[in-house]
Amino acid sequence: MDSSANVSERQVQAPSLAISTVIFALRDDTATGRPEIWLPLVRRIRQPHLGRWALPGGPLDGRESLQDAAARNLRETTDLDPTYLEQLYAFGGLDRSATQRLVSIVYWALVRPEQADLARASENVQWFRASEVAGLAFDHDEIVAYALGRLRGKIEYGSVAYHFLGDRFTLAQLRGVYEAVLGKQLDPANFRRQFRSAKDIAPTDEVLQGGRNRPPRLYRYTGARADPPGVDDGTGAGTRTGLAPGTGVRNPVGVPGAMQADVVAEAAGGQS
Amino acid sequence: MDSSANVSERQVQAPSLAISTVIFALRDDTATGRPEIWLPLVRRIRQPHLGRWALPGGPLDGRESLQDAAARNLRETTDLDPTYLEQLYAFGGLDRSATQRLVSIVYWALVRPEQADLARASENVQWFRASEVAGLAFDHDEIVAYALGRLRGKIEYGSVAYHFLGDRFTLAQLRGVYEAVLGKQLDPANFRRQFRSAKDIAPTDEVLQGGRNRPPRLYRYTGARADPPGVDDGTGAGTRTGLAPGTGVRNPVGVPGAMQADVVAEAAGGQS
DNA sequence: TCTTGTTAAGGTCAGTTTGACTATAACTCA
């Protein structure tokens, strides 16, 4: 509206650009044995929000692509290469940071629990249960909530779930992923039925020995494991490989239904 | 990899930030009478790509939120306020523009055909059939293709289709929207069946007079018309109000199916 | 060695949804 001259110096400056990354991994609950969603956070070592936990990230310099910068966040925080990395959203509200106008392009990643050295908690890097994350710096609480919503939405389609798992997995493990992400139990028999007829999943001739019950067969994911290089869709359009079965997420037929808005955010700050 | 000093001046500078907007409207084909997807483009009046068509957009200054800047693009190009406006993706490849490192945050919008003054084609603003767009400046071809993929993905859920239509509409008009977006014909009877049981659609007691056939009943969309203010989801998570019926888009059940990757892009340039 | 507990794996069944198709209603135009 008002484009006259009397604006503060700060607002006239071009916004700063930062990349942040929400990294999800599964970890079996020590009590129930059921997998839960965890994510690493880093402690801020400067103002603003000094000392608070925040998403890994930093300013974007001119030499990296967005995705490369996010992958670097991932490496520096977890020592892992991404098995899944996708752009989440660009947060650019005017008051995300008190000290500067900051636009953060946020990525989200999935890593495998075996790889993620969850024990590698240092003074400034620690893993938290996603359900218990609160009080983060900037608007990172909302970003995490938004990322969780996206994860749920994405798992209803294909492929994503497999990025939490290793090369071979049992149907029970796969079901565990779905249950952790969707936050509800699924019928094992129906889950099996749907996944047995899935195109991108193939039984191996191996079984998982060592359990105390009947040894489950191991399966292999035969679809695309990662997004095509340089390709990165911002929604469900991309690597979608079919619908998640047994999801309990019945086909939202009947057309327009109830407003299902997930947690959304127009905010967030970058770790700089 | 190489963080030594011998890098060009340009690459060391912070990337420039721009906002671009893909604006979709429907327009009835003069021959078949069936609606098609159109979008406005602006001619570049400076280098690079001088004279070529490009998405409306411009640099982000420090005083606007991302969404506000996109809404301004929309207004300045079409004289319309957004009925639907959502973030599409942030494009940040290293070589999107030859002259500078440029990161573009792209929005996409839907407008109503009655409102969109399609005739208002000036020397530097013109509407094009989405299916015929080609040869745009920067990587805007790919951005448009990506936006079309997102539109298709989104229409399979709820609400989005209605933003193409006015307050009252017939089921045939609504079906026309779906057919234009999905690029295939749908069975009128089945389409009707599903939408009649839809929660967010209600029949009025009016019919549309003046046609040469049986006058169709008018319906009203009773769900949320626009995204909550300031709220803007980057995917299908947000305003999702149910699945599109009759879509022919059968529930992608059976779990993982065929890789359905839509057109994606890691590129694009901003109109500056 | 037999019993018990637990998970794996396969199957049944009723209710719902889908896609293809048919039939009738309502209107304009020739």
Add this chain to the structure above:
DNA sequence: TGAGTTATAGTCAAACTGACCTTAACAAGA
């Protein structure tokens, strides 16, 4: 008045879902 076209309602078989049942395979303990 009859032909043509769209609106609207219904039918039917195939497919899918969710709930539930049965049997297989294994470990641990009696």
